[in-house]
Amino acid sequence: MAIHTQDYWATAGVNDLTQLYQHVAFDDLAATAVLATLAMLYLFRGTLWDRQDPHVFKMYERPQEKMGARATSQGSTRDIAEKLQQADADIVVLWGSQSGTAEKFANRLSREIRQRFGKSAIAADVSDYEPASLGHLPNSSLAIFIVSTYGEGEPSDNMNDCWSWLESTSGAPLAQLKYVTFGLGNSNYKYYNAVADRVAARLDSLGAHAFMPIARADDAKGETEEHYLDWKSSLFSTLKDQLKYQEHDPVYEPFVEVLEDSSLSDLDVLHGQPFGKANDRRTLRTKSPTHALPVTMAKELFQNTADRNCIHMELDLSEQPGVKYKTGDHVGIFPSNPVGEVERLLQCLGCQQRRQLPISIAQLRTEDKLNIPTPTTLDALLGYYLEICAPVSRETIASLVQFAPTSADKDALSSLNTDKAAYAELQHTRYITLGSLMQHVAPEEGAWSGLPLSFILETLPAMQPRYYSISSSSVVQPRRVALTAVVADKALPGTQERVFGLCTNFLLALKSSISGACHPFGLRYPLEGPQGALSSTKVFAHIRKSTFRLPTLPSHPIVMVAAGTGIAPFRGFLQERARLSRMGREVGRMILVFGCRNEQDFIYQDELLELQQALGSSLTVVTAFSRPVNGSKTYVQDRIAEHSKELCDLLTNSDANFYICGSAAMARDVSKTLETQLQSQQNWDGEQVRGFMEKQRRTKRWHQDVWG
Incomplete structure (x- = not known):
């Protein structure tokens, strides 16, 4: 039979109540004392008790981490x-x-x-x-x-x-x-x-x-x-x-020491994984850590063009919940060097048999900064950590003279160093990398075995990521990052020699491998990555923050001007506004002026038609074809002039945000045209136009994402 609480207290005696209160109070005090004791023990752990041996870290310390880039400078100021x-x-x-x-x-x-x-x-x-x-x-x-x-x-x-x-x-x-x-x-x-x-x-x-x-x-x-x-x-x-400095002929003095160390295991060695200040507070303000990100999509955007390629690629962030991006940010891709260029350098140096041996790199002067990891291998250095495809300067040629295998080779290098015309002539006939230069002067295998590895480390720049404007919206697909890249390659005039863009051809090789094809020019890359880190089709990448942002209010008008792959961030902008429009939000007036060669180069054409249908009269897309199949050529600045009345009205009366993305030359021409049209439409003099443009930049209403 259930007894209600009210009935129980009505029938209980006073003595019973007193005993119950005393029992409960004692239990509470005992529990509080136990908790307090445990808390004190925890707080003073390592001070009053359980003190760790101060030298215990020595058991886990790797001596090679005191060397090179991993070293922490003592007494830094x-x-x-x-x-x-x-x-x-x-x-x-x-x-x-x-x-x-x-x-x-x-x-x-x-x-x-x-x-x-x-x-x-x-x-x-x-x-x-x-x-x-x-x-x-x-x-x-x-x-x-x-x-x-x-x-x-x-x-x-x-x-x-x-x-x-x-x-x-x-x-x-x-x-x-x-x-x-x-x-x-x-x-x-x-x-x-x-x-x-x-x-x-x-x-x-x-x-x-x-x-x-x-x-x-x-x-x-x-x-x-x-x-x-x-x-x-x-x-x-x-x-x-x-300052009365006395000059003398320079003699090579290494600032790093390279030592082979067979005692190191694979766990000790970096085989090509990106490294750097991943946890540096200043770096983390602008960049995310680098991860191997799966490629979920890779497709060709150009239509009916056998000799030119434009890649759309999407990377999956699902496995890295801490990595986020915002519409308008950049994605940094870490490429690898082509296999052929790595093999050429190894052949010149005669190091094919030593390519996988662990090497430690020690700085000889604490004030010199080493931007490559240690310990590593020669294979990793040439494949991932050094820009071995970088062009060679006359200054590098001058430094290389003292290591030339023969006196004839020294004369050949000296001529290239001192004679600008001879250097320019060689540039016109071939793309000069360190490996191709060494092979050109002394092609025999191992001819350059006397060249110190320290010279290569000090001469070649460290590998840098290549940045691309993200062409997706973080609102529409927050866990997938899209990038858009035209593959860079050009033929040297009058020769069969071609110059290949490093990262875009790496991406082309990756896209080709997904479909089971080979790179169209036969370039090979280690797509599996160091120790298989990029197997299952991945790339090393990170996100870099940008100020190229949509206005906070979706109702704010925007004007976008792009040429070629400069359309990338605007694809994300329009995706985002179309999503907001479908949700019933008011979106502002949008004008996109887009320039490309012709309709075969009109990337994302079908998507833009769909976005126009979704956004209705809010969006106007204006195209400019510089190499049309039919008709006269037009450039984006020509379209700016044609639509100047509405554009100037949006900028001056509606405070529209203005965006340019593409080549720096295009951005310069667009800016000049717009300044001329503002002066004409508003009856301003030059000083008033310059003042208005400066105000637009100060108030973050003028944005450029351009490249040389």
């Missing part, structure tokens, strides 16, 4: 003056680099200063030091800035802190600083070398003294290397004239 003092150096070469070119030049310059003048110099990532510490450098020191400009006059990611400090600081804290500035840029961009110009201007305003006039490299015609060599020659002359 963020004061650049203190760092120079520690290194007993007079010159610091500070680099701000997005793609690695400025970093490469900084490392080369610091080494050559040591070799030519016997003066200690260090190359330094500008983000590794407090910008204010530049003011601590004595007047006897020299700071050389090698900085790149990209996008809309933006500094490289590693320049952000220094840039902010330069822009926000006042007074004359750099009155003792003596500096030189060398800028890397592309004159096809509107803000050509803006970062170098701004850095020099701000240094001057803060009291610094320019040691020599600012110099600029222009990559519009691929002349960055030659411009660097000309500037370097002027710098060295100034060092001799003003």
Whole structure:
């Protein structure tokens, strides 16, 4: 028989209640005391009890992790003056680099200063030091800035802190600083070398003294290397004239030591997996960790074109829940080098039998920065970690002379180094990589066996990821990333030689393998990846954040201008707005101006028709064909002029966001045309137009995602 609680307490005696209360109170106190004791024991674990042997880490420590890129510098400082003092150096070469070119030049310059003048110099990532510490450098020191400009006059990611400090600081804290500035840029961009110009201007305003006039490299015609060599020659002359440096013939001095170590096991060695500052806080602000991502789709976008390819590829993020992207971000792909180029280098060096032996790489100077992993193998270095397909400069040829197998070979290399015409002629007949140059001069197998491996590591740049605008929407397919890439290859005039884009041909080989075909030009890549890490059709990739974003309000109007694969981010934009429209959300006016050669190159044509149907009158697609089958050629800037009345109205009266994606030359022409039309439509003078354009950029209503 059930007894209700109310009835039980009505029949219970007072003594029973008292005993029950005392029993419950005692149990509560005992339980609280036990919990408190356990909590105290946990808090003081490792202090009052269970103290770990302070040397227990030695059981798990790998001695090779103290070497090379994995080493943690002892007594590292963020004061650049203190760092120079520690290194007993007079010159610091500070680099701000997005793609690695400025970093490469900084490392080369610091080494050559040591070799030519016997003066200690260090190359330094500008983000590794407090910008204010530049003011601590004595007047006897020299700071050389090698900085790149990209996008809309933006500094490289590693320049952000220094840039902010330069822009926000006042007074004359750099009155003792003596500096030189060398800028890397592309004159096809509107803000050509803006970062170098701004850095020099701000240094001057803060009291610094320019040691020599600012110099600029222009990559519009691929002349960055030659411009660097000309500037370097002027710098060295100034060092001799003003600082009385004594120059002598350079003798190769390695800054790394390469040792074969058969005691290492496969578990100790990196065989080609991407490495780097994956857990660095600054890196994680802009990039996700790198993972092997499955390829879920790969298809050809060009129609009826046997000699040209455009790839649409989709990567699956499902296995990596921590990796996310937003519409407009970039995906970075890590390619591998083609098998043929790896074999050519190994044959020149006579190292085929030693390619898989574990090697350790040790830095001989703590101030030099090593951007390759250790321990590893020669096969992994040449296959994954070094840009062995990079073109060879005359400076590299000059350094290679001393290792030439014969005196005749030395004469041949010396001629290429000193005679610009001879070097240019060779460039016109073949694409000069380190392997092809060595083979051209001395083709016998093993002819270059005397070339130190350290020379190759110091000469060839580290492999860099290639970035592509994501062509999907994170709202529509949050766990799948799409990219769009035209495969780069061109024939050298009058020859059978072809120049192949590294990453796009890697992607083409991957796409071909999915359908069971071979690469159309016979290029082979290790698609299985290091130790099978990319089997089942995967690529190493990561996500890089971008500021190329849709407006927060879907109702805000947008104007998009693209040429070729520049349509990629706009595919994601339109997918997202179509989804919002289907959900009943109001979407703003959208105009897409898209240029390509002809209808065979009209990528995503069917999708755009479907999106037009979904978005109705909200979306207008305007095409421009530069090589039409029938009719006259038109470019996107021509269409901008034709539709200028509505475009100018959207920009000036509706605060529309304006986006350009494609080549820098196209973006420059579009900007000029739009400025002309605004001046005409609004009756503005040149100053008013420039003021309006600057305002659009300041208020984040003008966006560019362009390349050289």
